[in-house]
Amino acid sequence: MINERHKAALAEILGDQGVVRDPAGMAPYENGARYDRGRAALVLRPCDTAAISACVAYCVREGLSLVAQSGNTGLVSGSTPDGSGEQVVLSLDRMTPIFDLDVDNRSLHVDAGARLSDINARLEPHGLLFPVDLGADPRIGGMLATNTGGSRFLRYGDVRNNTLGVKVVLADEAGSVVDLLSGLRKNNTGVDWKQLFVGTSGAFGIVTECVLNLERLPRQVSTAYLVPRNGGAVMLLLRMMEERLGSYLSAFEGMSANAIGAALAHVPSLRNPFRNRDIPDYVILAEISRSWTPRDGEQRLDAVLEAALTEIWEADGMPLADAFVGPAHEMWALRHTLSEGVRHAGRLVAFDLSFRRADVLAFRDWMKLELPGHFAGVSIFDFGHVGDGGVHFNLVIDEARTGLVDDRLEQQLRDWVYSVAVERFGGSFSAEHGIGRKNQAYYDLYTQQKSKDLAAGLKRLTSPGRLGSVCFG
Amino acid sequence: MINERHKAALAEILGDQGVVRDPAGMAPYENGARYDRGRAALVLRPCDTAAISACVAYCVREGLSLVAQSGNTGLVSGSTPDGSGEQVVLSLDRMTPIFDLDVDNRSLHVDAGARLSDINARLEPHGLLFPVDLGADPRIGGMLATNTGGSRFLRYGDVRNNTLGVKVVLADEAGSVVDLLSGLRKNNTGVDWKQLFVGTSGAFGIVTECVLNLERLPRQVSTAYLVPRNGGAVMLLLRMMEERLGSYLSAFEGMSANAIGAALAHVPSLRNPFRNRDIPDYVILAEISRSWTPRDGEQRLDAVLEAALTEIWEADGMPLADAFVGPAHEMWALRHTLSEGVRHAGRLVAFDLSFRRADVLAFRDWMKLELPGHFAGVSIFDFGHVGDGGVHFNLVIDEARTGLVDDRLEQQLRDWVYSVAVERFGGSFSAEHGIGRKNQAYYDLYTQQKSKDLAAGLKRLTSPGRLGSVCFG
Numbered sequence: 001m002i003n004e005r006h007k008a009a010l011a012e013i014l015g016d017q018g019v020v021r022d023p024a025g026m027a028p029y030e031n032g033a034r035y036d037r038g039r040a041a042l043v044l045r046p047c048d049t050a051a052i053s054a055c056v057a058y059c060v061r062e063g064l065s066l067v068a069q070s071g072n073t074g075l076v077s078g079s080t081p082d083g084s085g086e087q088v089v090l091s092l093d094r095m096t097p098i099f100d101l102d103v104d105n106r107s108l109h110v111d112a113g114a115r116l117s118d119i120n121a122r123l124e125p126h127g128l129l130f131p132v133d134l135g136a137d138p139r140i141g142g143m144l145a146t147n148t149g150g151s152r153f154l155r156y157g158d159v160r161n162n163t164l165g166v167k168v169v170l171a172d173e174a175g176s177v178v179d180l181l182s183g184l185r186k187n188n189t190g191v192d193w194k195q196l197f198v199g200t201s202g203a204f205g206i207v208t209e210c211v212l213n214l215e216r217l218p219r220q221v222s223t224a225y226l227v228p229r230n231g232g233a234v235m236l237l238l239r240m241m242e243e244r245l246g247s248y249l250s251a252f253e254g255m256s257a258n259a260i261g262a263a264l265a266h267v268p269s270l271r272n273p274f275r276n277r278d279i280p281d282y283v284i285l286a287e288i289s290r291s292w293t294p295r296d297g298e299q300r301l302d303a304v305l306e307a308a309l310t311e312i313w314e315a316d317g318m319p320l321a322d323a324f325v326g327p328a329h330e331m332w333a334l335r336h337t338l339s340e341g342v343r344h345a346g347r348l349v350a351f352d353l354s355f356r357r358a359d360v361l362a363f364r365d366w367m368k369l370e371l372p373g374h375f376a377g378v379s380i381f382d383f384g385h386v387g388d389g390g391v392h393f394n395l396v397i398d399e400a401r402t403g404l405v406d407d408r409l410e411q412q413l414r415d416w417v418y419s420v421a422v423e424r425f426g427g428s429f430s431a432e433h434g435i436g437r438k439n440q441a442y443y444d445l446y447t448q449q450k451s452k453d454l455a456a457g458l459k460r461l462t463s464p465g466r467l468g469s470v471c472f473g
Numbered sequence: 474m475i476n477e478r479h480k481a482a483l484a485e486i487l488g489d490q491g492v493v494r495d496p497a498g499m500a501p502y503e504n505g506a507r508y509d510r511g512r513a514a515l516v517l518r519p520c521d522t523a524a525i526s527a528c529v530a531y532c533v534r535e536g537l538s539l540v541a542q543s544g545n546t547g548l549v550s551g552s553t554p555d556g557s558g559e560q561v562v563l564s565l566d567r568m569t570p571i572f573d574l575d576v577d578n579r580s581l582h583v584d585a586g587a588r589l590s591d592i593n594a595r596l597e598p599h600g601l602l603f604p605v606d607l608g609a610d611p612r613i614g615g616m617l618a619t620n621t622g623g624s625r626f627l628r629y630g631d632v633r634n635n636t637l638g639v640k641v642v643l644a645d646e647a648g649s650v651v652d653l654l655s656g657l658r659k660n661n662t663g664v665d666w667k668q669l670f671v672g673t674s675g676a677f678g679i680v681t682e683c684v685l686n687l688e689r690l691p692r693q694v695s696t697a698y699l700v701p702r703n704g705g706a707v708m709l710l711l712r713m714m715e716e717r718l719g720s721y722l723s724a725f726e727g728m729s730a731n732a733i734g735a736a737l738a739h740v741p742s743l744r745n746p747f748r749n750r751d752i753p754d755y756v757i758l759a760e761i762s763r764s765w766t767p768r769d770g771e772q773r774l775d776a777v778l779e780a781a782l783t784e785i786w787e788a789d790g791m792p793l794a795d796a797f798v799g800p801a802h803e804m805w806a807l808r809h810t811l812s813e814g815v816r817h818a819g820r821l822v823a824f825d826l827s828f829r830r831a832d833v834l835a836f837r838d839w840m841k842l843e844l845p846g847h848f849a850g851v852s853i854f855d856f857g858h859v860g861d862g863g864v865h866f867n868l869v870i871d872e873a874r875t876g877l878v879d880d881r882l883e884q885q886l887r888d889w890v891y892s893v894a895v896e897r898f899g900g901s902f903s904a905e906h907g908i909g910r911k912n913q914a915y916y917d918l919y920t921q922q923k924s925k926d927l928a929a930g931l932k933r934l935t936s937p938g939r940l941g942s943v944c945f946g
Contacts, residue, residue: 102829102831103712104708104711104712104829104830104831105829105830105831105862106715106830107829127716146661147661149659153658153659155720157630157634158659160665161630161634170923176923178921178923178924178927179921180924182829182899182901183829183899184827184828184829184862184900184901184904185626185827185861185862185863186622186626186631186827186858186861186862186863186901186904186905187827187901187903187904188619188620188672188901188903188904188905188906188907188908189901189902189903189908189912189915189916189919189920190673190908190916190920190924190928190945191669191673191677191924191927191928191931191945192633192668192671192672193924193927195665195668195669196664196668196669198665199661199665200663200664204664216715216716216719235577238577239576239577242579242689242764243600243689243764243765244765245765246689246763246764246765247628247719247720247721247763247764248720290719290720291715291716291719291720292716292717292718292719295780295781295784296780297772297776297780298772298777298780299770299771299772303770304771307768307769307770307771308768311768354657354658354659354660355657356575356577356578356580356655356656356657357577357578357579358575358577358578385659388658388659389578389657389658389659390658390659426655426656427657428655428657428659428660428661428662429662430660430661430662431657431659431660431661432659432661433661434661435661435662435663439662442662443662443663446662447662447663448651448652450643450649450651451651451653451663451664451666454651454664454666454934454935455663455664457934458664458931458934461927461930461931461934462927472663472664
């Protein structure tokens with residue numbers, strides 16, 4: 001149990017500025033981006049790695065439970081305290097001073113508290129960016145703990161692929177600091193420890209600083225909406241786009257008619273690209289981009305995209321029913337509104353799944369056929385990242401039709417969808433949102449025993465203290 | 474001590490075909506690609522994961538020491554037995570039946586014994602390749618254990634970036650099999666265990682099968698030799714090439730005059746691109762490539778490269794002293810002969826270093842200045858991967874000048890170069906060759922204590938048996 005002595009000792013370590021104790025001040029750290037309503041015993045706001053180490057060491061020695069919080073934009077209760085009022089939140093929001101750019105190395109050393117949008121705003125004058133882009137605007141420490149993917153994974157990979165180094169504080173009695181900030185791209189001199197802190201919800205250590213890989217800023221972008229002839233044509237279309245546009249291809253996103261309709265209903269100022277007709281069952285947003293502006297004699301990027309689409313249009317197998325090139329900002333505006341739109345379409349049960357790429361559409365077809373027989377009054381509002389196999393599989397419950405919706409129905413729905421995704425299709429129950437408290441039960445259910453045993457051992461080895469919202473055993 | 478009972482028991486498990494006991498048959502498994510001359514107690518040649526598991530379990534229970542061997546092309550004594558005659562070699566050379574291609578997912582499930590060249594020959598008709606290319610032709614299991622990088626890291630990354638899944642046998646008493654073959658690109662449901670088996674020289678488990686990410690086969694390739702005005706201009710040149718050619722850029726390799734001269738002397742049929750003049754001090758081989766052939770109205774790739782070089786030529790700062798576009802096969806032929814050429818230039822002491830990118834040239838300049846004062850009669854024959862910071866830093870000892878060269882001088886040279894690379898420049902003592910017995914002492918010397926402690930703990934956790942050539946404690 002945390003007591004006044006503990007609170008005083010932590011205030012002693014961090015100074016008054018570094019500790020939040022009043023309920024109003026703590027509220028933003030207790031409430032998650034969407035779902036969580038927790039209660040914190042105390043919020044710590046250290047400014048550097050040494051202060052984090054001191055806090056962690058104290059909490060471990062006193063047996064206190066710590067949850068690290070970064071931008072608090074996560075969706076799986078990974079960075080908020082539970083309802084006990086006993087957990088200490090360690091916020092990274094004051095961890096921002098370091099911004100050490102190495103232009104030649106295309107790398108950036110930053111504190112874990114740096115905001116994604118701030119990082120990219122400061123990189124823009126150098127013609128560089130951190131290429132993992134998301135709808136949300138998290139801090140980088142949370143992006144590492146979550147291993148976010150985003151919409152341009154197809155071209156740039158996820159956070160893991162773009163992390164060159166980390167500095168970590170372990171939850172042991174010393175608050176051990178492990179410095180892995182070398183910034184090297186090639187380095188095979190033992191275990192690549194940073195991999196253990198990426199995507200593990202902060203349970204094995206708190207990433208306090210990192211070195212990121214940067215990419216050249218795209219100087220030209222062209223986008224098109226593609227309407228596949230049917231679900232089966234989507235993979236052929238993706239293959240043709242990859243062959244004909246190669247490394248230009250930077251996004252290949254799928255959007256269902258339901259999700260598009262919900263976005264248009266939610267934000268009426270959005271231009272409806274299908275104004276005079278039905279929204280097609282499934283629409284692809286394809287993007288190509290390059291880091292340079294056209295030179296003399298070189299085609300504009302829109303023309304490159306149009307030429308490729310014409311070729312695909314005329315190809316055997318005819319994967320396309322329709323296609324039109326249009327302004328990138330307008331096309332992405334619709335894509336980025338899907339998430340909000342779907343939340344306003346009814347009672348939402350959201351899934352962050354992934355599959356081998358062909359199974360994105362196979363799973364969708366299977367669900368369209370089977371869902372009505374299992375759960376009446378539930379509709380599919382899916383969208384996602386077909387190019388990398390990720391699917392935001394959203395189900396909306398029509399409460400008028402199903403009658404009273406209690407948490408039990410929602411739980412049944414959740415269990416059933418995950419069982420189909422994982423057991424029948426070999427997919428993942430958390431593509432890019434991580435585990436957190438929200439997915440703990442599915443980690444327990446779907447992880448092979450040997451992996452669980454190893455994770456429990458690794459937890460004892462790295463951070464035996466009470467750290468993070470996930471229990472790895 | 475291994476005895477006849479052990480040998481009989483292992484022959485029982487694998488059958489006569491699966492065990493090599495005679496000295497002549499064992500010799501190829503005892504001798505490394507370049508340096509090693511070890512002695513094996515026995516060579517095991519299992520055909521599938523279950524057989525590997527049975528062998529490993531038996532060896533662990535009986536306390537026997539196992540070294541897994543894949544293509545045996547490594548350079549750090551990672552896959553050969555030591556001189557004791559007590560170690561059992563577990564060869565993966567019969568692990569080849571599985572070849573399960575998923576074209577839609579751009580992924581391939583193969584056995585660890587598959588040869589890189591065989592993989593790419595079988596992928597070619599599908600317009601796909603496994604993009605980690607090397608001078609050697611290893612088997613894929615060894616590529617994972619080593620985490621090889623190669624010449625096109627700049628575009629495609631290393632083996633780690635291109636591994637979607639593994640199946641592993643742990644060296645515990647059960648020979649536990651951990652199946653992580655899902656083939657998903659996005660999957661954040663706990664520890665990404667496959668990362669621990671990549672680049673750790675097979676000490677934590679034997680990768681028996683894997684799922685690889687594939688890329689589209691390049692359909693057009695253009696190359697140029699670039700002569701930077703001086704060492705300081707190389708980074709500016711790289712930056713301009715990245716900005717102007719973006720994702721087309723697939724290699725940016727550095728070659729010293731000494732290395733080029735040695736290659737030309739070793740293979741006189743190679744065309745000398747600098748026939749009528751001195752070879753420049755440092756030459757860049759730049760490659761751009763794309764997965765499609767030019768369409769109507771589109772520039773040929775050579776013209777794209779020439780246009781970019783003209784722009785760079787005319788730019789402020791003038792990084793270029795000379796540049797010429799030429800046939801890719803001819804330019805790469807010279808590049809790929811450097812390694813052999815240097816080996817014939819005298820007594821070679823080879824280093825596989827890496828740095829933050831700007832330090833590749835800074836380290837080179839420092840060494841050119843300081844080496845003669847420390848070690849007379851030693852010359853630098855370096856080449857490497859400037860685009861990713863990797864350097865094959867080769868030193869050739871002129872035995873006529875230095876007199877008798879004993880192993881002690883070589884050892885002093887090695888210690889000194891590593892101390893400069895690691896301590897002064899923050900580089901790596903093994904960029905892409907791994908650890909193995911050859912680099913054990915430098916692992917012990919240059920790894921921070923906490924990392925060593927964690928590695929020792931992880932070893933106990935995963936594979937407490939005697940597995941691999943490296944001692945992680």
